[in-house]
Amino acid sequence: xxxxxxxxxxxxxxxxxxxxxxxxxxxxxxxxxxxxxxxxxxxxxxxxxxxxxxxxxxxxxxxxxxxxxxxxxxxxxxxxxxxxxxxxxxxxxxxxxxxxxxxxxxxxxxxxxxxxxxxxxxxxxxxxxxxxxxxxxxxxxxxxxxxxxxxxxxxxxxxxxxxxxxxxxxxxxxxxxxxxxxxxxxxxxxxxxxxxxxxxxxxxxxxxxxxxxxxxxxxxxxxxxxxxxxxxxxxxxxxxxxxxxxxxxxxxxxxxxxxxxxxxxxxxxxxxxxxxxxxxxxxxxxxxxxxxxxxxxxxxxxxxxxxxxxxxxxxxxxxxxxxxxxxxxxxxxxxxxxxxxxxxxxxxxxxxxxxxxxxxxxxxxxxxxxxxxxxxxxxxxxxxxxxxxxxxxxxxxxxxxxxxxxxxxxxxxxxxxxxxxxxxxxxxxxxxxxxxxxxxxxxxxxxxxxxxxxxxxxxxxxxxxxxxxxxxxxxxxxxxxxxxxxxxxxxxxxxxxxxxxxxxxxxxxxxxxxxxxxxxxxxxxxxxxxxxxxxxxxxxxxxxxxxxxxxxxxxxxxxxxxxxxxxxxxxxxxxxxxxxxxxxxxxxxxxxxxxxxxxxxxxxxxxxxxxxxxxxxxxxxxxxxxxxxxxxxxxxxxxxxxxxxxxxxxxxxxxxxxxxxxxxxxxxxxxxxxxxxxxxxxxxxxxxxxxxxxxxxxxxxxxxxxxxxxxxxxxxxxxxxxxxxxxxxxxxxxxxxxxxxx
Numbered sequence: 001x002x003x004x005x006x007x008x009x010x011x012x013x014x015x016x017x018x019x020x021x022x023x024x025x026x027x028x029x030x031x032x033x034x035x036x037x038x039x040x041x042x043x044x045x046x047x048x049x050x051x052x053x054x055x056x057x058x059x060x061x062x063x064x065x066x067x068x069x070x071x072x073x074x075x076x077x078x079x080x081x082x083x084x085x086x087x088x089x090x091x092x093x094x095x096x097x098x099x100x101x102x103x104x105x106x107x108x109x110x111x112x113x114x115x116x117x118x119x120x121x122x123x124x125x126x127x128x129x130x131x132x133x134x135x136x137x138x139x140x141x142x143x144x145x146x147x148x149x150x151x152x153x154x155x156x157x158x159x160x161x162x163x164x165x166x167x168x169x170x171x172x173x174x175x176x177x178x179x180x181x182x183x184x185x186x187x188x189x190x191x192x193x194x195x196x197x198x199x200x201x202x203x204x205x206x207x208x209x210x211x212x213x214x215x216x217x218x219x220x221x222x223x224x225x226x227x228x229x230x231x232x233x234x235x236x237x238x239x240x241x242x243x244x245x246x247x248x249x250x251x252x253x254x255x256x257x258x259x260x261x262x263x264x265x266x267x268x269x270x271x272x273x274x275x276x277x278x279x280x281x282x283x284x285x286x287x288x289x290x291x292x293x294x295x296x297x298x299x300x301x302x303x304x305x306x307x308x309x310x311x312x313x314x315x316x317x318x319x320x321x322x323x324x325x326x327x328x329x330x331x332x333x334x335x336x337x338x339x340x341x342x343x344x345x346x347x348x349x350x351x352x353x354x355x356x357x358x359x360x361x362x363x364x365x366x367x368x369x370x371x372x373x374x375x376x377x378x379x380x381x382x383x384x385x386x387x388x389x390x391x392x393x394x395x396x397x398x399x400x401x402x403x404x405x406x407x408x409x410x411x412x413x414x415x416x417x418x419x420x421x422x423x424x425x426x427x428x429x430x431x432x433x434x435x436x437x438x439x440x441x442x443x444x445x446x447x448x449x450x451x452x453x454x455x456x457x458x459x460x461x462x463x464x465x466x467x468x469x470x471x472x473x474x475x476x477x478x479x480x481x482x483x484x485x486x487x488x489x490x491x492x493x494x495x496x497x498x499x500x501x502x503x504x505x506x507x508x509x510x511x512x513x514x515x516x517x518x519x520x521x522x523x524x525x526x527x528x529x530x531x532x533x534x535x536x537x538x539x540x541x542x543x544x545x546x547x548x549x550x551x552x553x554x555x556x557x558x559x560x561x562x563x564x565x566x567x568x569x570x571x572x573x574x575x576x577x578x579x580x581x582x583x584x585x586x587x588x589x590x591x592x593x594x595x596x597x598x599x600x601x602x603x604x605x606x607x608x609x610x611x612x613x614x615x616x617x618x619x620x621x622x623x624x625x626x627x628x629x630x631x632x633x634x635x636x637x638x639x640x641x642x643x644x645x646x647x648x649x650x651x652x653x654x655x656x657x658x659x660x661x662x663x664x665x666x667x668x669x670x671x672x673x674x675x676x677x678x679x680x681x682x683x684x685x686x687x688x689x690x691x692x693x694x695x696x697x698x699x700x701x702x703x704x705x706x707x708x709x710x711x712x713x714x715x716x717x718x719x720x721x722x723x724x725x726x727x728x729x730x731x732x733x734x735x736x737x738x739x740x741x742x
Contacts, residue, residue, distance in 0.1 A: 031084045034119040038186040040129060045161065045182040048193040050372025053200055054521035054533045055169045056176040059682075062166040065175055067154030071164065072335040073138065073298040073343065075195040076126070077377045078118045078145035088116050092386055092425070093546065096632035098737060104625060106389035109350045113142030122190040123147070129187065133159035138298060139289045141350045144380040146195075148289075148298055156181075156197065164197065169523050169531075175199050175336065193373025196337040201255070202363040202420065203406055204310035205395035206604035207504050208588065209572040210468055222434075222446050223579040223597055224568060226271045226320035227455025229611065233567070234460065235321065235729045238618055241741065243733070244277055245325030248617040251348065251356040252314035252610060253363075254331040255340035256307035257284055259584035266592045267316045267581040268323070272453035277323035282315060284329045287347040298343050302333035309589065309600070310362055312582045314610040318360060321614025328356070339363075342381065349385050357626040359385065360613035361426075362395040362606035364418035366403035367511065367541075368518035368533035375419045375514045379542070382425035389626035393613040394421040395605035396428040396563040397507030400469065400674040401690075401711045401720065402701055404533045409501045411676040411701050413520075413532045414689030415509050415711055417562050422511040424545035427630055428562040429609040430722050431506030431569025432667060434576045435462035435653065438474050442575075445655065454579075454596055459656040460728070464670035465714050465721040466569045466603065470500035471673040471700040473713075475573070484675070484700050485708060491675045491698040501698065505672040506569055506605060508712060508720035511541030511560040520679075520686065532679055534689050547635040551724070552642055553717025563723040564631055566667070567611055571603030578607050615729050623738040637663050637735055638724050647716050652725060663731045667722040673710040676701045 080088070094102040107115075126147060127137045135151035153164040160181035167174040176198035183191055222228075230236045238244070258264065264282045268274040286299045311329055319327050330348055332340035341363060349355050367375055382392050397403050397418040402411035421428040436445045439462060447456040464474060470491040471484045481490040490496040512535035519537030541559035548554050554561060570576045581592040582600035589600055620626055627633070641650060641663050650662035653669050676691035676699045692708050693699035703709040712720035734741045 031081065031087055031115060032117060032119045033081060034121045035079065035081060035189040036122045036125050036186060040184045040186045042184055044185045046185045046188045047180050047182050048191065048373065049180050050517045051177070051180045051193045051197070052371070053176045053198050054369055054531045055167055055174065055200065055523045056165070056178050057522050060167040060169050060523050061178065062168055065153045065164050065166055067152060069153040069164070070150065071153055071156065071197070071337050072150050073148050074150065074197060074337045075377060076147040076149060077192040077195050077373055077380070078122070078147065078190055079192045080116060080145065084116045088383060088387070092383070092629070095387070095628055104389070106626065106628070107387045109143045109352070109384065109388065112384050112387050117142040118145045118190060126187060126190065130159070135159070141346060143350050143384045146346065146377065160194065192376050195373045195377045199336045201334055201339055202365040204307055204606055205362050205364055205398045206310060206313055206602050206606035207398055207571040209577050209601040221575050222456065223577055223601065225454045225579055225596065226273060227451060227453050228457035229320055231455065231457045232460055233727060233729050235618070237730045238733055238741065239323070243618050243621050243741065245322030245614065245617040245621060246279055248322065248358070248621055249326040249328055249356050250318045250322060250358045250360065250610070250613050250617055251328045251330050252311070252318060253341040253345050253359060253361045254307065254311045254314065254329050255334050256302050256305045256311050257331055258312045258315060258329065259304050259308045259582070259589065263312055263581040263583050263592060264315050264319070268319060270453070270581070270596060273319065273323040279324040280319055281326045284331055286332055287330055287344050287351070289347050290351045298335065299332035299347055302331050302340055304584065306587050308584055309582050309587055310606055313580055313602070313606050314360055314362055316580055317578070317607050318610035318614045321611045322617040325614065325617045345381060349381065349388065349390065355385065355388055355390055357390060357620055358613050358616050359390055359392045360610040361392065361420060362609050364395060364397045364403065364406070364420045366416045366533055367419040367422060368416055368513040368521065368535055368539060369404055369531055370419035372515055372517060378419055379423045379425065382423050386425045386629045389628045391616050391627055391630050392426040393429055393609045393616065394426045395609040396421045396430040398431070398505070398604045399503040399507055400467070400505035400672045400701060401507065401509035402503050402674055403507060404531065405503050408503050410698070411503055411674050411691070412679040412689070413534045415701065416512055416533070416535050417509045418507060419514070421562055422514060422542060422560055424542060424560050425629055427564050427612065429605055429612045430508050430563030430566035431466040431605045431608055432463040432566045432722055432726055433466040433570035433574050434568065435464040435669060437574040438464065438478060441655065460658060460665070462655040463568070463652045463665060463667050463726055465667060465672040466506040467670065467672050468500070468502045468504040468571070468573045469674040470496040471675045471710070472671060474670045475500065485692055485696065486694040487696045489696065491700065492696045497698065501675055503674045504571070505674050506566060506722065508562050508672060508723065510557055513539035514542040515540045522681065532681070545631070547631050551635050551638050551718050552647070553715060553719055561720065564634060565612065565724050565727060566722040567608035567726050569603050569605050569608045572601065577601045577603050615727065615732070618729065618733050619736050619739070622733050622741045623736055624740070625738060633736060634724060637732070638718070661731065662728055663735055664725045664727055666716060666725045667714045668716050669714060670721070671710050671713040672721045673712065674701050675699065
């Protein structure tokens with residue numbers, strides 16, 4: 001590229017970044033003002049809506065817990081004033097605007113607390129009120145306005161006028177409040193809600209190797225190892241240029257330690273990372289709050305639990321993308337009211353000094369099930385991270401556009417997305433599969449023999465959305481069917497019903513219930529996830545972030561749409577999957593001995609998220625700066641690509657013929673649609689939600705109940721199936737503003 005065209009290219013990036021930020025100058029004066037202005041009257045109360053789990057209904061109720069049951073480290077989320085929230089939004093935009101004097105002038109947690117945190121007077125009044133009802137205030141996190149408090153279950157009834165009950169959900173014991181809590185009306189202007197009065201926990205986003213694999217055209221099984229990843233997504237030139245994550249730290253957020261740290265070292269040794277990149281390190285930490293007057297540290301060492309597979313996946317595959325980086329697992333034990341991963345992240349982002357620049361999270365829960373207060377806590381937690389320059393990568397999920405129905409045989413609760421991934425302050429990472437098997441081109445892209453470190457990929461490989469469901473257009477074509485729906489459709493065939501009824505697919509969809517309360521919720525014994533939560537009632541999605549407003553394909557729906565980018569996440573339905581060293585025999589692991597093909601084999605966006613986090617470390621190293629929310633640049637670069645390279649030249653289906661100038665591979669073949677059923681609970685049909693049945697038993701998730709509008713197909717440009725698509729890492733890093741990569 002000539003010097004003149006480089007200049008034009010850079011100027012265009014600057015123009016588009018300005019458009020996607022576009023905010024007036026941010027006033028740096030404090031906006032802290034007391035919001036509590038009336039005396040506290042216990043008789044005059046308001047209800048904090050959106051603070052009850054869907055499972056908390058009479059059918060599951062087994063009576064109240066003992067009054068003296070300790071409830072540990074509940075979170076009360078405080079409110080920002082409208083002026084504060086507007087200033088936060090403007091500040092985030094300016095921090096990412098290259099034409100602003102505030103560009104990359106990241107704040108500290110103390111500065112955020114001083115400008116955007118709750119007034120000290122309000123915190124004191126709320127703390128005094130909690131103390132008066134028998135609670136102990138453990139920590140006040142000023143930056144995002146969270147009060148960590150503990151106390152006995154009896155105090156919940158006294159203070160919040162709700163009770164904590166024992167529940168049995170699908171045979172599993174739980175505890176939860178039975179109705180939304182109430183507080184004195186005088187406190188309401190300063191209180192968003194009580195985030196955590198139950199022990200329901202999010203789910204990790206990985207799927208073990210599929211039991212059934214399509215073996216078209218004589219295809220073979222191709223396990224993906226780090227060397228393959230480097231070839232397919234073009235990281236080798238960057239690593240060879242000396243940019244492999246040196247001096248950078250990637251933090252994976254977990255609620256379990258790894259079973260055996262030696263697994264991480266065995267993974268790196270087996271696949272050649274340890275020898276070539278000896279700087280890479282691994283450690284586990286249990287971050288404590290920096291201000292803890294009652295010495296009640298909420299972050300206990302979780303030890304090893306069934307989430308340890310997630311922990312080792314994140315650690316190993318972040319290292320695969322950035323082999324010289326320091327990989328840190330920040331782990332805290334779950335309490336009986338709180339997810340340990342968020343305890344860890346809360347403590348990291350509010351500690352003195354700079355927090356880690358890159359964070360990966362591979363857990364999820366649907367927006368309507370998570371509840372309004374839980375969603376707001378996640379949003380504000382990520383927000384203070386971005387204000388400090390932290391890049392937060394979150395797995396979009398493994399359930400197509402049916403987040404409530406994750407790990408189920410069918411979607412019944414309609415279209416909804418993960419609350420962990422749907423804020424505008426994180427990168428939502430979706431999932432693709434490789435399309436070579438479908439296209440009959442396996443031998444074009446994989447060598448018949450392995451290299452020294454078991455790698456066999458020859459080049460970039462065509463990609464399709466990851467989808468294991470009978471609703472997949474590509475699967476039905478491969479199986480010789482015309483449609484997935486209807487009495488003659490694949491989902492109602494013997495093969496479809498026996499092998500392909502599944503919601504396993506890369507997730508994407510519109511935010512629908514970040515705010516408000518779903519009116520159709522409850523437990524379901526016929527649903528594998530044990531809960532239904534439909535976007536309904538007063539539900540509303542997050543507003544569309546400005547960076548999504550200027551990209552081809554993104555709908556003018558007014559809400560935040562997922563995902564942003566995608567990477568390979570297949571679990572073997574088309575013969576491709578990830579290989580991981582995970583040796584815990586108690587939770588599905590296998591010994592890391594012999595050929596890696598006998599190791600732990602899986603897929604899911606749990607792999608894609610830490611890999612994208614690793615790619616971000618290469619960007620940070622090449623630009624010598626932390627980057628905050630990468631979406632501001634992703635979407636700007638996508639606009640540049642459309643203008644300079646043309647969408648047709650970057651179509652992923654071209655495979656090794658795709659233009660060498662492309663930053664994003666535009667996935668246009670396939671979909672992430674899944675099969676569905678009407679919502680039936682205890683023999684009563686509650687409704688059909690985003691499910692086109694066409695007179696048959698099994699339908700397909702659709703934007704219409706009366707016609708086939710699959711949710712969702714891959715299309716040119718941005719789409720709900722894969723977002724902007726996958727990345728050519730070398731081109732992404734080279735094109736990043738401020739990059740020193742030649």
